[in-house]
């Protein structure tokens with residue numbers, strides 16, 4: 001059951017910033033994640049500020065420099081179905097189409113997808129774990145089959161739940177954030193917070209700060225993108241393991257690019273080891289095998305999730321091989 005809170009539907013960004021800077025307030029976009037958290041009493045709020053009517057935060061358009069601008073209130077369906085995104089960054093359309101179910105994609109927004117709360121079952125349950133201000137992580141030596149194999153630092157082994165975030169990191173995208181002290185542009189790669197930086201925060205957003213848009217730089221010639229997600233069932237489910245690729249080819253050689261794993265770590269996990277293993281090379285069997293090995297070299301599996309190592313190895317090799325074919 002939901003606890004009591006007041007509800008404000010704002011008409012301007014300035015009003016939203018002012019209203020959400022007050023303690024005990026949460027921004028609401030589509031509400032698909034937030035209302036679930038409130039219903040399950042993961043946390044409570046005194047006030048919800050709905051930004052759903054802010055038209056300036058909607059839509060997909062080309063920027064003057066040939067990149068793309070996606071308003072934070074653009075729905076996941078709009079991203080999955082946008083001809084502009086399908087043509088320019090097909091991997092992003094693919095990632096969006098892998099999110100949840102059609103109904104959730106119609107209601108959920110890209111801003112909310114980046115800012116959604118973790119899915120760890122202890123966190124979503126009645127456990128007062130480290131991330132909720134408690135003194136221990138229940139997953140570390142508990143039921144950790146869906147948890148991470150990188151970046152927990154022995155503190156919190158959640159996996160970041162978003163499918164779009166890894167692709168945005170691979171593409172070198174940024175988010176524009178508006179807040180009480182003005183606007184700032186943050187690279188998506190720097191937007192997420194590791195447990196060792198602050199175990200109770202998922203993003204760098206401060207009080208009253210709102211994501212207004214996502215900016216993706218102009219695609220360089222030769223860019224190829226893809227997103228692959230493995231889940232328990234082929235129904236709606238979060239990634240057990242996934243890989244976002246945005247590689248720039250010259251002929252049949254990779255020049256450079258981004259490789260980011262999902263279902264792997266508390267943040268979208270950029271694998272510089274894979275990026276280095278493929279840079280300057282043809283994606284032949286030897287290179288893809290070496291890259292797949294590099295992807296899991298520093299993995300630190302827990303008691304029940306060691307299966308993720310061969311899984312990541314396999315999907316990295318499979319996706320690199322597919323991308324090489326064009």
Ligand SMILES: Cc1cc2nc3c(=O)[nH]c(=O)nc-3n(C[C@H](O)[C@H](O)[C@H](O)COP(=O)(O)OP(=O)(O)OC[C@H]3O[C@@H](n4cnc5c(N)ncnc54)[C@H](O)[C@@H]3O)c2cc1C
Nearest residue numbers: 029030031032033034100108109111112113115162163211
């Ligand atoms: C059953 C289920 C299955 C799902 N499966 C997947 C999946 O497979 N892959 C995946 O990627 N996601 C999945 N999701 C998550 C889903 O994509 C998100 O719930 C959705 O994208 C959130 O968008 P929203 O607009 O509804 O956000 P809301 O629920 O309104 O907000 C979510 C959080 O983001 C904050 N927020 C929202 N917009 C902004 C903004 N512009 N600026 C700052 N903060 C903001 C809110 O304060 C809140 O904390 C699933 C969700 C459910 C319920």
Ligand code: SF4
Nearest residue numbers: 120123129137156157
């Ligand atoms: S993994 Fe993180 S969210 Fe889950 S129980 Fe541990 S500290 Fe809490």
